[in-house]
Amino acid sequence: MQQGADMIVFTGDLVNNEAKETVGYEEQFSRLKAPHGVYSVLGNHDYGDYVKWDSEEAKVENLETLKKKSASFGWKLMMNEHVVIEKDGAKIGLLGIENWGGNLRFPRYGKMKNAYEGAEQYPFKILLSHDPSHWDMQVVLEYPDVDLTLSGQTHGMQLGIEIPSMNIKWSPVKYVYKNWAGLYKQGKQFLYVNRGLGFLGYPGRLGIWPEITVLELKKV
Numbered sequence: 001m002q003q004g005a006d007m008i009v010f011t012g013d014l015v016n017n018e019a020k021e022t023v024g025y026e027e028q029f030s031r032l033k034a035p036h037g038v039y040s041v042l043g044n045h046d047y048g049d050y051v052k053w054d055s056e057e058a059k060v061e062n063l064e065t066l067k068k069k070s071a072s073f074g075w076k077l078m079m080n081e082h083v084v085i086e087k088d089g090a091k092i093g094l095l096g097i098e099n100w101g102g103n104l105r106f107p108r109y110g111k112m113k114n115a116y117e118g119a120e121q122y123p124f125k126i127l128l129s130h131d132p133s134h135w136d137m138q139v140v141l142e143y144p145d146v147d148l149t150l151s152g153q154t155h156g157m158q159l160g161i162e163i164p165s166m167n168i169k170w171s172p173v174k175y176v177y178k179n180w181a182g183l184y185k186q187g188k189q190f191l192y193v194n195r196g197l198g199f200l201g202y203p204g205r206l207g208i209w210p211e212i213t214v215l216e217l218k219k220v
Contacts, residue, residue: 003212003214005034005214006034006035006036006087007034007035007036007037007038007039007085007094008032008033008034008037008038008039009038009039009040009094009128009150010038010039010040010041010075011040011041011043011128011129011130011150011151011152011153011194012040012041012042012043012044012045012046012099012130012152012153013043013044013045013046013130013152013153013196013198013200014040014043014046014066014069014070015045015046015066016045016200017045017048017050017051018048018051018062019048019062019063019065019066019069020065022066022069026069026072026073029073029075030072030073030074032073032074032075033074036085036087037076037083037085038073038074038075038076039075039076039077039078039083039094039096039128040070040075040076040077040078040096040128041077041078041096041097041098041099041128041129041130042077042079042098042099042109042130043099043130043131043152043153044099044101044106044107044130044131044153045200046063046066046099047059047063047099047107047109048062048063049106049107077096078094078095078096078097078115078128079096079098080096080097080098080110080111080112080114080115081095081096081114081115082094082095082096082115082116082118082119084122090123090124090219091122091123091124092122092124092125092126092217093119093121093122093124093125093126094125094126094128095112095115095116095119095125095126095127095128095146096115096127096128096129097110097111097112097114097115097127097128097129097134098110098111099130099131100112100129100130100131100134100138101130101131101133101134101153102131102133102134102136102137103131103133103176106131110129110134112138112139112142112143115127116143116146120145124147124148124217125145125146125147125148126146126147126148126149126150127139127143127146127148127149127150128149128150129149129150129151130151130152130153131151131153132149132151132152132153132154132177132178132179132180132191132193133177133178133179134149134151135149135151135179135184135189135191136178136179139189140186140187140189144187144188144189146189147188147189147190148189148190148191148192149189149190149191149192150191150192150194151179151191151192151193151194152193152194152196153177153193154173154176154177154180154181154193154195154196155173155195155196155198155199155200155208156171156173156180156181156195156196156205156208157171157172157173157180157208158199158200158201158202158204158205158206158208159171159172159173159205159206159207159208160172160173160181160206160207160208161207162181162207162208169181169182171207171208179191179193180193181193181194181195181208192213192215194211194213195208195209195210195211196210196211197210197211197212198210
């Protein structure tokens with residue numbers, strides 16, 4: 001809101017393990033409104049893969065609860081699909097896929113082919129994909145007309161040092177993720193990796209500030 005955004009996007013990991021973690025935050029999440037909508041995708045932690053469930057049914061029910069929660073906030077959860085955003089006569093294809101990571105410890109639920117099908121016609125495409133390794137390993141190689149990918153996942157490991165004026169940017173997460181925070185470019189394609197708002201593991205950050213990213217797109 002104060003930013004006056006036309007559209008709000010969230011790139012996954014709403015919870016660390018279980019849907020019940022959203023309890024108590026419903027009002028805050030529901031206050032997120034934008035003229036062209038609020039869109040989200042799932043991150044690896046949203047599936048409940050790191051919990052020992054009593055049954056497979058319980059795990060499935062947890063994910064369904066999270067999906068219903070997202071809908072109750074007024075968010076459009078994108079599951080390997082795309083929508084069209086129109087403003088001032090311009091059309092943007094917004095694609096959103098389930099988690100797709102380079103680390104084989106994370107199941108690849110994302111189906112880029114499904115999200116991309118039918119979006120070829122739009123002159124500018126934005127992809128919401130939780131894990132930035134997806135950009136290197138599939139998007140750049142197979143989908144050269146996806147202009148901008150928005151990711152998260154790394155949190156900058158909640159530990160590092162960034163001094164833009166001295167071109168210093170370091171975190172131990174760089175040894176795991178090639179692209180771990182900020183803007184990256186390859187050819188005509190861009191990736192932006194958000195540093196996240198919350199935490200995983202220890203409840204704190206040192207040198208890597210929580211982030212809300214404001215991006216402005218301009219016609220050229």
